[in-house]
Amino acid sequence: MMADDHTEAEALEPEARPADPRAEAFQGVREARRNELAEDYVELIAELIHEHGEARPVDIATKMGVTAPTVAKTLGRLARDGLITRAKYRSVFLTEEGRALARECQQRHEIVLRFLLSLGLDPETAERDAEGIEHHVSERTLALFAAFADRS
Amino acid sequence: MMADDHTEAEALEPEARPADPRAEAFQGVREARRNELAEDYVELIAELIHEHGEARPVDIATKMGVTAPTVAKTLGRLARDGLITRAKYRSVFLTEEGRALARECQQRHEIVLRFLLSLGLDPETAERDAEGIEHHVSERTLALFAAFADRS
């Protein structure tokens, strides 16, 4: 039955769980996944405000491809987390924190997108992939992407 | 209050919801997110079987950085979805479908990783980022990544 020996060795350090290098990577990914949706919303809200002067739930729902109640519930969480402010039956606005996050996301998105395009990818696919990839790119990788895109 | 005009125009097509290009991208991302965890598990299970001859829940839990009950529940879903087989208190095995998925994921992982390394990223960061990115890379992008890594 294999009987492999993972007995002693990792008994030290009051870390948050084992600390297998692999486990850390997965935990990082899970952490990133938790923030993805908030980032997508905040980014979209910033964009809507920029383009239309306000962000209405109905437009968020359309762009995100979800129903209005889903948007309402998510906005509740964003408000709770201090990323947006809103009044009942009114448009949504970003807090300073939300605005900062939006800026950061937009930059990341922009860099990833330019990078994919400079690799020779078609615009539609680049947009789709950037949307998924942007949340999982470390600062270091982002810097390499930016450099590559510029150099091309 | 803006009164912007999204009235007619998108009234046709009995599509699955509006079909804003943006919405499609987000729906694609959400779709990908739903499969990520299953892919991570299947990939890891294949790896454990390859290395140790079997995949035990305890090892899966350690590598994934989650608790045993979480693994048990997730394995239940994987079994339900036909990706693995298992008997109570026994190790886990992949079905043919699971094996195919694992192969596919491993290839993708491998390509993304090689790509990031060939960009000049350090191995640890490359591994972490690859773990997050691999699920969001289209076939087309993957081909470009592979070509780039080879050419380097």
Next chain:
DNA sequence: GATGATTATTAGCCTTGTCTAACTTGTCGC
């Protein structure tokens, strides 16, 4: 072959993210 440690499972809770159905509010036209 009984027993103690390790491993696996079950039960039960919580949050997130999605939906539909039903209700309330706002707005625009007349």
Next chain:
DNA sequence: GCGACAAGTTAGACAAGGCTAATAATCATC
């Protein structure tokens, strides 16, 4: 200024993915 329709909210369901605590099975070992 009222009535219809669009937009927003609330209620409630459901699945996924995480956890802890408690229970059950396996196994190593003497």
